[in-house]
Amino acid sequence: MQKRYLGHSGLEVSAIGLGCMGLSHGYGPATDTRQAVELIRAAVERGVTLFDTAEVYGPYLNEDVVGEALKPFRDRVVIATKFGFTFGDDNKQQILNSRPEHIRAAVEGSLRRLKTEVIDLLYQHRVDPEVPIEDVAGVVKDLIAEGKVKHFGLSEAGAQTVRRAHAVQPVAALQSEYSLWWREPEQEIMPMLEELGIGFVPFSPLGKGFLTGAINAGTIFGEDDFRSKVPRFAAEAIEANEKLVALLTDLAAERGVTPAQIALAWLLAKKPWIVPIPGTTKLHRLEENLHAANITLAADDLRKISQALETVKIVGDRYPASLQARVGR
Numbered sequence: 062m063q064k065r066y067l068g069h070s071g072l073e074v075s076a077i078g079l080g081c082m083g084l085s086h087g088y089g090p091a092t093d094t095r096q097a098v099e100l101i102r103a104a105v106e107r108g109v110t111l112f113d114t115a116e117v118y119g120p121y122l123n124e125d126v127v128g129e130a131l132k133p134f135r136d137r138v139v140i141a142t143k144f145g146f147t148f149g150d151d152n153k154q155q156i157l158n159s160r161p162e163h164i165r166a167a168v169e170g171s172l173r174r175l176k177t178e179v180i181d182l183l184y185q186h187r188v189d190p191e192v193p194i195e196d197v198a199g200v201v202k203d204l205i206a207e208g209k210v211k212h213f214g215l216s217e218a219g220a221q222t223v224r225r226a227h228a229v230q231p232v233a234a235l236q237s238e239y240s241l242w243w244r245e246p247e248q249e250i251m252p253m254l255e256e257l258g259i260g261f262v263p264f265s266p267l268g269k270g271f272l273t274g275a276i277n278a279g280t281i282f283g284e285d286d287f288r289s290k291v292p293r294f295a296a297e298a299i300e301a302n303e304k305l306v307a308l309l310t311d312l313a314a315e316r317g318v319t320p321a322q323i324a325l326a327w328l329l330a331k332k333p334w335i336v337p338i339p340g341t342t343k344l345h346r347l348e349e350n351l352h353a354a355n356i357t358l359a360a361d362d363l364r365k366i367s368q369a370l371e372t373v374k375i376v377g378d379r380y381p382a383s384l385q386a387r388v389g390r
Contacts, residue, residue, distance in 0.1 A: 062075045062076060062077070062107065062108025062109065062110075062351065062354060063075070063076040063354050064076065064110075065260075065333060065334065065335075065336055066260070066334065067182075067212075067233050067234045067259075067260025067262070067334060067336060068233060068234065068254065068257075068258045068259040068260035068334050069258030069259075070212055070231065070233035070234070070258075070259075070260060072139065072181070072182065072211075072212050072233050072234070072260070073110075074110050074111035074139050074336055075108055075109045075110040075111055075336075075354075076329060076336060076354045077109065077325065077329075077336065077337055077338075077339065077350060077351055077353065077354050078109060078110075078111030078112065078113055078141075078262070078336055078337070078338040079101065079104045079109050079111070079112050079113065079338060079339075079340065079347070080113045080264055080338035080339060080340035081097075081101065081112055081113055081114045081118070081123055081126070081127050081340065082113070082114070082115070082118045082123060082340055083340040083341065083342060084097040084100070084101075084123060084126060084340070084342060085097070085118050085119050085122040085123035085126060086117075086118035086119050086120075086122070086123055087118070087286075087287045088286050088287065088288070088342075089283050089285050089286050090285065091119070091122060092342050094126055094129070096342075097126045097130070097342075098126060098129055098130040100341075100342065100343075100344060100347065101126070101127065101130035101131065102130055102133075102134075103344055103347060104347060104351075105131070105134050105137065105138060107347070107348070107351055108351070109138075109351065110137065110138050110139050111138075111139045111141065111262075111336060111338065112127055112131060112138055112139070112140055112141065113141045113142075113236075113262070113264070113338045114127045114140070114141070114142050114143075114175075115142055115143035115184075115186055116142065116143065116144060116146070116167055116170060116171055116174075117143070117145075117146050117148075117155060117186060120146075120148050120152055121170070121174060124142060124171055124174035124175050125174045127140065127175060128174050128175035128176040128177065129176070131175075131176075132176045135176075135177060139181040139182060140175055140177065140180060140181050140182070141180075141181060141182035141183075141184065141214065141234075141236075141262075142171045142175065142180055142182075142183065142184070143183070143184040143185070143186035143216060144159070144163070144164050144167035144168065144171070144183070144184075144185065144186060145157065145158065145159050145167075145185050145186035145187050145189065145216075146158055146186060146187075147163065157187060157189045157190075157191070157387070158189065159185055159188075159189035159191075159192045159197050160189075160191075160192055161192075161196060161197075161199075161200045164197065164200045164201070164204075165200065165204070168180065168183065168204060168209055168210065172209065178208075178209075179208060179209060179210065179211060180209065180210045180211065181211045181212060182211065182212045182213075182214050182233060182234060183201060183204070183210045183212070183213060183214065184213075184214035184215060184216045184234075184236055185197055185201075185214075185215050185216060185218070186216050187216060187217055187387045187388070187390075188215075188217070188218050188219070188222055188387075188390035190390065194218075194222050194225050194226045195225060195226070195228075195229050197226065198213065198225075198226040198227075198229035198230040199229055199230070201213045201230055202229060202230035205230070212233035212234070213226070213230050213231065213232055213233060214232060214233055214234040214235065214236060214262075215232055215234075215235050215236070216235070216236040216237065217236070217237050217238070217387070217388040217389065217390075218235065218237075218389075218390060219389045219390050220249045220250055220253045222390060223235060223250075223253060223254075223257070223259070224253065224257070227257055227259065232257070232259050233259065233260060234259060234260040234261065234262050234336075235250065235254060235259055235260070235261055235262070236261075236262040236263075236264055236338075237250065237261075237262075237263065237264070237388075238263065238264055238265045238379060239261070239263035239266065239328065239335075239337075240263065240265060240266045240267065240268050240272060240324060240328070241268070241272060241305065241309070241324050241327060241366075241370070242268045242271065242272065242293075242302065242305055242375050243265070243268070243375075243379055244370075246261070246263075251331075251332065254334070255332070255334075259334075260334045260335075260336065261332065261334060261335045261336070262335075262336050262337070262338055263328055263335065263336075263337045263338070264337075264338055266324065266325055266328050266337035266338070266339050267321050267324055267325070267339050267350075268324075269287075269288055269291070269294070270288075271293075271294070271299070271302065271306070272305070272306065272309060272320060272321060272324040273319070273320060273321045274306050274309070274310055274319075274320045274321075276294075276299060277299060277303065278296045278297075278299045278300040278303070279296075280294075280299070282294065290381045291377075291378075291379065291380065291381060292377040292378040292379075292381065293375075293376070293377030293378060293379055294377070295377060297376075298376045298377030301374075301376040301377075302373075302375055302376055302377070304372075304373050305370075305373045305375065306320060308366075308369045308370075308373065309323050309324060312362070312365070312366065316356070318352075318353075318356060319349055321339075321346075321349060321350060321353070322349065322350075322352060322353040322356055323353075323356075323358075324353075325337055325339065325350060325353035325354075325356075326353045326356040326357070326358050327358060327363070327366060329353070329354065330357070330358045330363060
């Protein structure tokens with residue numbers, strides 16, 4: 062597995078990481094713990110060094126699984142986790158909370174569940190409008206000085222928020238959605254990241270499964286699957302967006318690879334400081350995704366993709382209205 066640096070932070074990770082959320086949260090029932098541990102360890106064996114989790118995934122369950130899986134390999138891997146919520150009495154309600162005392166409590170909980178003495182990359186999961194980002198960055202700066210955290214990250218933050226945080230404590234990485242069917246970061250975010258020397262960690266690089274070609278207008282999502290609430294996964298939106306999958310399928314057939322591999326190779330070709338974190342619960346999908354790191358798209362390939370994308374109009378918002386207000390702040 063090839064390695065990359067997240068911006069100028071000095072943090073070196075595998076070119077493709079593993080997003081662990083789906084093993085416990087968001088896409089239906091949690092994977093059996095033993096199977097989840099085996100999948101994560103299979104990723105380690107195949108050269109993955111960046112593993113992404115968060116206290117909200119479960120909540121808490123995913124950090125337990127990741128901690129158990131990576132304990133034997135702790136000195137070989139980079140663990141990223143996130144703070145930023147409290148969960149109400151039923152552990153289901155997600156309430157933004159980045160008050161300094163809560164950040165500290167959240168980090169202690171994450172350290173315990175992850176079975177580690179230090180968090181390699183600590184993200185604020187979503188910007189809390191009630192807490193100045195300078196205060197958030199200041200707490201993380203103190204945690205770094207105390208040896209409990211190594212690097213600071215932000216998730217789904219707007220460009221000005223990133224700049225303000227970076228002025229207090231250098232930001233190693235921004236994690237936000239970015240893929241062939243969500244390219245908004247190219248407008249303002251990516252130029253800012255390049256200017257400041259910050260790495261980019263795209264989540265949902267396969268469009269929450271859509272870019273694999275495995276989803277069609279007849280696909281039915283369970284009530285506990287986040288996609289059942291996402292406008293972009295309504296039947297009429299899927300039908301409209303299948304033009305993008307058809308494009309990927311044709312390009313993949315020309316190269317003898319899969320649509321998912323083209324989608325990931327496209328991300329890797331955009332910038333050397335981009336590290337996507339596709340998630341999966343299946344070993345064969347893990348291996349398929351990781352193989353994308355060995356695919357080099359030539360300038361002509363990238364030009365073809367860019368030209369084809371100009372003909373595709375993506376239909377549907379990527380978040381339900383209730384969550385849309387939490388991103389890009």
